[in-house]
Amino acid sequence: MTAKQDMITRDLAGKIRHGIYPPKSFLPSENELAGLYGASRNTVRKSLEDLTSLGLIQKIKGKGSIVLDFSRLSFPISRITTFNELNQSLGLKAETKVLEIKEVKEVPEDFSCENTEPFIKVKRLRIIDDEPDVLDVDYISTKYVKEISPSVAEHSLYDYFENDLGLKISYAVKDVSVQTVSEDLAQMLDLDPDRKAVLVKSMVYLEDTSLFQLTASYHNPNRFRFIDFARRSKI
Amino acid sequence: MTAKQDMITRDLAGKIRHGIYPPKSFLPSENELAGLYGASRNTVRKSLEDLTSLGLIQKIKGKGSIVLDFSRLSFPISRITTFNELNQSLGLKAETKVLEIKEVKEVPEDFSCENTEPFIKVKRLRIIDDEPDVLDVDYISTKYVKEISPSVAEHSLYDYFENDLGLKISYAVKDVSVQTVSEDLAQMLDLDPDRKAVLVKSMVYLEDTSLFQLTASYHNPNRFRFIDFARRSKI
DNA sequence: GAGTGGTCTAGACCACGTG
DNA sequence: ACGTGGTCTAGACCACTCA
Numbered sequence: 171m172t173a174k175q176d177m178i179t180r181d182l183a184g185k186i187r188h189g190i191y192p193p194k195s196f197l198p199s200e201n202e203l204a205g206l207y208g209a210s211r212n213t214v215r216k217s218l219e220d221l222t223s224l225g226l227i228q229k230i231k232g233k234g235s236i237v238l239d240f241s242r243l244s245f246p247i248s249r250i251t252t253f254n255e256l257n258q259s260l261g262l263k264a265e266t267k268v269l270e271i272k273e274v275k276e277v278p279e280d281f282s283c284e285n286t287e288p289f290i291k292v293k294r295l296r297i298i299d300d301e302p303d304v305l306d307v308d309y310i311s312t313k314y315v316k317e318i319s320p321s322v323a324e325h326s327l328y329d330y331f332e333n334d335l336g337l338k339i340s341y342a343v344k345d346v347s348v349q350t351v352s353e354d355l356a357q358m359l360d361l362d363p364d365r366k367a368v369l370v371k372s373m374v375y376l377e378d379t380s381l382f383q384l385t386a387s388y389h390n391p392n393r394f395r396f397i398d399f400a401r402r403s404k405i
Numbered sequence: 406m407t408a409k410q411d412m413i414t415r416d417l418a419g420k421i422r423h424g425i426y427p428p429k430s431f432l433p434s435e436n437e438l439a440g441l442y443g444a445s446r447n448t449v450r451k452s453l454e455d456l457t458s459l460g461l462i463q464k465i466k467g468k469g470s471i472v473l474d475f476s477r478l479s480f481p482i483s484r485i486t487t488f489n490e491l492n493q494s495l496g497l498k499a500e501t502k503v504l505e506i507k508e509v510k511e512v513p514e515d516f517s518c519e520n521t522e523p524f525i526k527v528k529r530l531r532i533i534d535d536e537p538d539v540l541d542v543d544y545i546s547t548k549y550v551k552e553i554s555p556s557v558a559e560h561s562l563y564d565y566f567e568n569d570l571g572l573k574i575s576y577a578v579k580d581v582s583v584q585t586v587s588e589d590l591a592q593m594l595d596l597d598p599d600r601k602a603v604l605v606k607s608m609v610y611l612e613d614t615s616l617f618q619l620t621a622s623y624h625n626p627n628r629f630r631f632i633d634f635a636r637r638s639k640i
Numbered sequence: 641g642a643g644t645g646g647t648c649t650a651g652a653c654c655a656c657g658t659g
Numbered sequence: 660a661c662g663t664g665g666t667c668t669a670g671a672c673c674a675c676t677c678a
Contacts, residue, residue, distance in 0.1 A: 171655090173666060176639060183640055199644060210668045215645085223458070224640065228575065228614050232644050232675035236614055240578060251638075340463065343475060344633040348583065348603060348626035364599035366626065368583060379463050379471055391583035391601065398579045404411060405418055405459065406674095408647060434663060445649045450664085467657035467663050 178207050178217040186226050186237055193239040197227065200235075225399035240399060253296055253306070254326045265297040268323045277309045281371065281384050287313045289384070292323050295358060302359050303393055309384040314376070338377040345371040351388060359390045368394045413442050413452040421461050421472055428474040432462065435470075460634035475634060488531055488541070489561045500532040503558045512544045516606065516619050522548045524619070527558050530593060537594050538628055544619040549611070573612040580606040586623060594625045603629045 185191050198206065203214040218235055221227045227235045257264040270293035277289055289309040296304040308327065310318065314337055322330045331337045349369045356365040367388045374383040420426050433441065438449040453470055456462045462470045492499040505528035512524055524544040531539040543562065545553065549572055557565045566572045584604045591600040602623040609618040 175666075180640060201644085210670095212669090213667060216666090218645095220639070224638065225576065225578075228610075228612070229645065230613055230676090231646070232677080234644060238614065339637045341460065341634065341636045343460075344635060345630070346581075346633070347630045348601075362599065364597065364601065366583075366599065366601055375463075377463070378465055379473065395580070395582045398581070399576065400579060401576045402574045403459065404455070405415060410647075436663085445651095447650090448648060451647090453664095464664065465657085466655070466665070469663060 174207075174209055175213050175216040175220075178203070178209065178214060179220045181207075182217060182221060183224070183226060186221070191237050193237050195237050196234040197237065223401065252326060252328045253304070254329070257298070263299050266324050267295040267297060268320050269293040269295060271318055271320060271323060273312065274309070277384055278386075281309075281373065281386075287311050290315060290318050292318060292327070294323060298393070301390075301393070303390055305355060305359060305388040307386045307388075311380075311382050313380070314382060337382070339382065340375055340377045340379075342372050342374045348391065349388075355388060359388060361390060362392070366391055409442070409444055410448050410451040410455075413438070413444065413449060414455045416442075417452060417456060418459070418461060421456075426472050428472050430472050431469040432472065458636065487561060487563045488539070489564070492533070497533050498535075501559050502530040502532065503555050504528040504530060506553055506555060506558060508547065509544070512619055513621075516544075516608065516621075522546050525550060525553050527553060527562070529558060533628070536625075536628070538625055540590060540594060540623040542621045542623075546615075546617050548615070549617060572617070574617065575610055575612045575614075577607050577609040583626065584623075590623060594623060596625060597627070601626055 182191070182197070191197055197203065197218075200211050200214050200218070203209075203218075204211045207214065218227065218229065221235075222229060225240050226238060228238055229235050253264070253266070270291065272291055273288055274291045275288050289311055292306075292308040292310065294306045294308075295302055296306060310327070315331065315335065318327070318330075328339070332339060347369050348366055350365050351359075351361070351367045351369075353365070355361075355367070359367060361367060368391050370385075370387040370389065372383070372385040372387070373381065374385070376382045417426070417432070426432055432438065432453075435446050435449050435453070438444075438452075439446045442449065453462065453464065456470075457464060460473060460475050462472055464470050488499070488501070505526065507526055508523055509526045510523050524546055527541075527543040527545065529541045529543075530537055531541060545562070550566065550570065553562070553565075563574070567574060582604050583601055585600050586594075586596070586602045586604075588600070590596075590602070594602060596602060603626050605620075605622040605624065607618070607620040607622070608616060609620070611617045
C-alpha cells in the first residue's frame, strides 16, 4: 500500500523532472493541489516538504512553491544512492568486475563499530567508460543476508536486498577523506604517482537501527565528484 | 516568535546531546510527549521528524523513537555549517587570516551560474592548530551586502549576515572534487608536491531563491574530512 | 483584502511489535 | 489486546505578499 502523500510526491517530482512544471514556475497552491489530488491540505503539505528536502522546490511565504533548477544535477552522496542508480540517471557506460566474495569473521578495525556477526566480504571494481573508477569493498552482515552470488554482486546488491530480500535500508553515516593507498590499489585504479584516493567509508543501518553493511569505496580523485544539496538547519 | 514545534525540537535535541535521553534509549511516546509539552500529537511528530532528519533519532513502527549514537560526530558538509560553528562544536584552536577584500564586477566563470550584480570578494586563510587548513574565496552579492569590514571577515560572515543584516540563508548546492592547484596556493596550504587539494564549490541561496554567495574552499587533503548522515530517499 | 504558505489542534483509522 | 508510530482529515488562526 503506497501512501497517498507518496503518490502525490512522486507525481509532482515526475512533472517537475519532465518540465511540466519547469524551473522558476510556481506549482499550484496548496489548496489547489489538495483539490486536484482529492487530499487534505496537510497531506499535500507533507508532499511539498519532501520535494523541498530533495531540492526540487522552494517554498516562499505568501507567494507559493517555486520549482528549482537542480533537477538535472543529481549525483548526491548525501542520500543513499547506489552505483547503479547513479549510472542509470547519468546514462554512463558502466561495468562491474567482481574480484572477491567470501565470508569473513570480522571487519577491519578502522570501521569504529561493534560487530559480532560474521560478514560477507564483496570486493568490486567499478569501471566507467573503460576507466577504472572505484574500488568498493563491502561487508554485509550474515544476520540478514545468507549468500551473495557473483551475478547479484555484478548486477546490484541493493536491488537484491530491497526487492528480493525485503530489507528496509534506512540511514547511513559516511566518512569522506583523502588517503594514500597501497601500490596494488593504486595500480588497479590507475592513480597518479602520489597514490592518493578519495576514501568514502559508509556504515549502513536498517529501520530497526541494526548495522547491516560496511563499505569502503576508493575513488580515483581525478574522476571523483559529488554534488550535494543542503539546507540551513533551524537548530 | 518561535514556533512551538521548534521549541520542542530544540528541547529534545538538547536533552539528547546532554545524555538525558542517552543513545539506545527510547524517547517518551508521541502521546506522552504531546502531554508533556502541552501540544497536539501532530506538533510533536513534526519535531520528531526534524530530529530524524538530523540523525538524532530513529523511529521504529510499533516500538517508539530510539536515540541514535551520532550526536558526537557532527562535522557535516551536507548541512550548511560555517567554519566558526564547526570549530566551536569541535573545540579547536582556530584562526582566520583575511588576505583580501575587494569589490569585483564578475565571478570566475567556473561557477556556472548567471550573475549580474557586482560581488564583494573575500579571501581568507583558515588556520587550525597552527597548520594552514583551508583557503576560502567568497563572493557575496552586493545586492544584499553593501560592505564587509576586515573584523567581520575575521570573525564570522554568517553571524553578520543572519544576525546583523537579518538575511535568511536557505539552501546551497555544493560541488566537491579534487584539483591540482597553483604553486602559490600549494605553498600557502603547505600541500604535498602533487599539489592536490579538495575543492568545495558552494552556491548559496536565500529564501526567495536569489543567489547570494559563491564560495570556493580549497582544503588540504591530508586534513580534509567530513562525516555525513544520509537517509535512503523514498523516491 | 484576497490569496499564499506556516502553525496548530482534535480526532480518526491503520499497520506494526510485544506480551 | 494494547500501545506504538504512520497516515489522513477538516478546520482554525496567523504572517506574509501583492495588487
